[in-house]
Amino acid sequence: MTQVLIKGARLYGEGDPVDVLVTGGTIAEIGELQAPGGAEVIEAGGQVLLPGFVDLHTHLREPGREDTETIETGSAAAALGGYTAVFAMANTEPVADNAVIVEHVWRRGREVGLVDVHPVGAVTVGLTGERLAELGTMAKSAAGVRMFSDDGHCVHDPLIMRRALEYSTALDVVIAQHAEEPRLTVGAQAHEGEQAARLGYAGWPASAEESIVARDCLLAEHAGARMHVCHVSTSGTADVLRWAKDRGTRVSAEVTPHHLLLTDERLATYDPVNKVNPPLRTNRDVDALRAALAEGVIDCVATDHAPHAPQDKDCEWSAARPGMLGLQTALSVVAATMVETGLLDWRGVAKVMSERPAEIAGLPDQGRPLAVGEPANLALVDPGAQWTVRGAELASLAANTPYEGMRLPAVVTATMLRGRVTAREGKIC
Numbered sequence: 001m002t003q004v005l006i007k008g009a010r011l012y013g014e015g016d017p018v019d020v021l022v023t024g025g026t027i028a029e030i031g032e033l034q035a036p037g038g039a040e041v042i043e044a045g046g047q048v049l050l051p052g053f054v055d056l057h058t059h060l061r062e063p064g065r066e067d068t069e070t071i072e073t074g075s076a077a078a079a080l081g082g083y084t085a086v087f088a089m090a091n092t093e094p095v096a097d098n099a100v101i102v103e104h105v106w107r108r109g110r111e112v113g114l115v116d117v118h119p120v121g122a123v124t125v126g127l128t129g130e131r132l133a134e135l136g137t138m139a140k141s142a143a144g145v146r147m148f149s150d151d152g153h154c155v156h157d158p159l160i161m162r163r164a165l166e167y168s169t170a171l172d173v174v175i176a177q178h179a180e181e182p183r184l185t186v187g188a189q190a191h192e193g194e195q196a197a198r199l200g201y202a203g204w205p206a207s208a209e210e211s212i213v214a215r216d217c218l219l220a221e222h223a224g225a226r227m228h229v230c231h232v233s234t235s236g237t238a239d240v241l242r243w244a245k246d247r248g249t250r251v252s253a254e255v256t257p258h259h260l261l262l263t264d265e266r267l268a269t270y271d272p273v274n275k276v277n278p279p280l281r282t283n284r285d286v287d288a289l290r291a292a293l294a295e296g297v298i299d300c301v302a303t304d305h306a307p308h309a310p311q312d313k314d315c316e317w318s319a320a321r322p323g324m325l326g327l328q329t330a331l332s333v334v335a336a337t338m339v340e341t342g343l344l345d346w347r348g349v350a351k352v353m354s355e356r357p358a359e360i361a362g363l364p365d366q367g368r369p370l371a372v373g374e375p376a377n378l379a380l381v382d383p384g385a386q387w388t389v390r391g392a393e394l395a396s397l398a399a400n401t402p403y404e405g406m407r408l409p410a411v412v413t414a415t416m417l418r419g420r421v422t423a424r425e426g427k428i429c
């Protein structure tokens with residue numbers, strides 16, 4: 001049985017450093033320990049030990065666009081970012097709307113073995129929003145799909161959404177909505193506001209998101225269903241979520257690192273690396289999203305890692321595809337926006353990046369406490385270190401990071417999946 005001794009780590013960044021012995025996938029002992037013979041030793045030097053991160057929203061592009069990301073390269077990016085589980089969105093080519101595709105993604109993830117890859121199934125056939133996909137078949141397949149989403153598209157027909165919510169309750173799975181009323185975003189290129197108006201871009205109004213979130217909260221409440229909102233981007237959506245949660249609606253929500261840090265002031269660069277769906281919003285929205293995450297109105301952080309090929313990004317703004325990389329920079333952006341600002345401590349980071357997402361998706365062995373007998377899915381973080389982001393050096397095949405050249409705080413120095421070191425000092429193991 002492989003053994004790893006983590007020497008001198010601060011659990012959740014609290015208290016004095018302790019040693020953590022991992023034996024065969026489980027946390028075996030915590031205290032002042034000697035390395036057993038043959039054990040691998042990781043000198044933590046007082047770094048922060050957290051449960052491995054869980055990403056509810058990743059685009060891995062396999063099958064179909066293996067020129068931009070594969071399950072293997074995306075898994076590497078995830079492991080280097082401190083992740084031990086990711087949910088791979090269904091907008092692949094072909095779409096993951098049946099058991100064959102979701103089982104392929106699941107199997108390939110297991111073969112690569114760097115992170116648990118959970119396929120997300122499509123809600124509707126071909127993501128067209130017209131006919132429900134066979135949710136039950138995907139849920140009962142070997143992949144055991146537990147989250148369904150048409151992400152990239154909104155399930156805009158209220159009758160289809162209502163049916164999906166009813167089925168999801170019976171199957172005990174969760175529907176994740178990309179909230180965008182399509183009639184309000186025809187031709188939209190950027191946040192509807194001063195910046196877009198100045199540059200002549202068609203606007204993506206906040207109300208296109210907020211109206212769908214409000215509608216879906218009501219649909220979920222009346223169906224007695226549970227629902228998840230993808231990439232919340234506006235202060236108004238945070239208000240709607242607060243209202244719905246106060247009423248007892250079973251709704252959860254995620255925010256991306258980029259919506260916690262970047263604003264539509266980036267439009268002035270004309271650089272489509274900043275084009276994303278939903279769009280970068282205003283300073284006011286950023287402040288409201290940070291506060292909502294700290295408060296728990298927004299449950300968790302999800303990357304919406306969206307790799308794109310150079311030919312789909314290095315072109316004029318209106319022709320560029322929306323989306324940006326996120327897996328390897330997420331922890332650092334959360335550190336910059338939430339920890340350095342005093343809005344969250346490291347225990348709070350464990351909650352929003354690991355515990356809550358694991359609960360929302362129903363993963364029994366992720367987001368667990370750092371305690372003896374628990375599965376060793378772990379991320380070790382150096383909170384005092386800094387690094388400079390270089391898209392070309394990231395593990396993703398694509399390089400479309402909006403943080404190019406930025407110096408960011410906090411470095412993931414080791415990741416463990418069921419007791420096996422998957423990444424260490426920036427390298428895949």
Ligand SMILES: NC(=O)N[C@@H](CC(=O)O)C(=O)O
Binds near residue numbers: 307323
């Ligand atoms: N976020 C994006 O801008 N793009 C995503 C789709 C999505 O999350 O809506 C993609 O697949 O590229």
Ligand SMILES: [Zn+2]
Binds near residue numbers: 151152178277
């Ligand atoms: Zn989306």
Ligand SMILES: [Zn+2]
Binds near residue numbers: 304
């Ligand atoms: Zn997405």
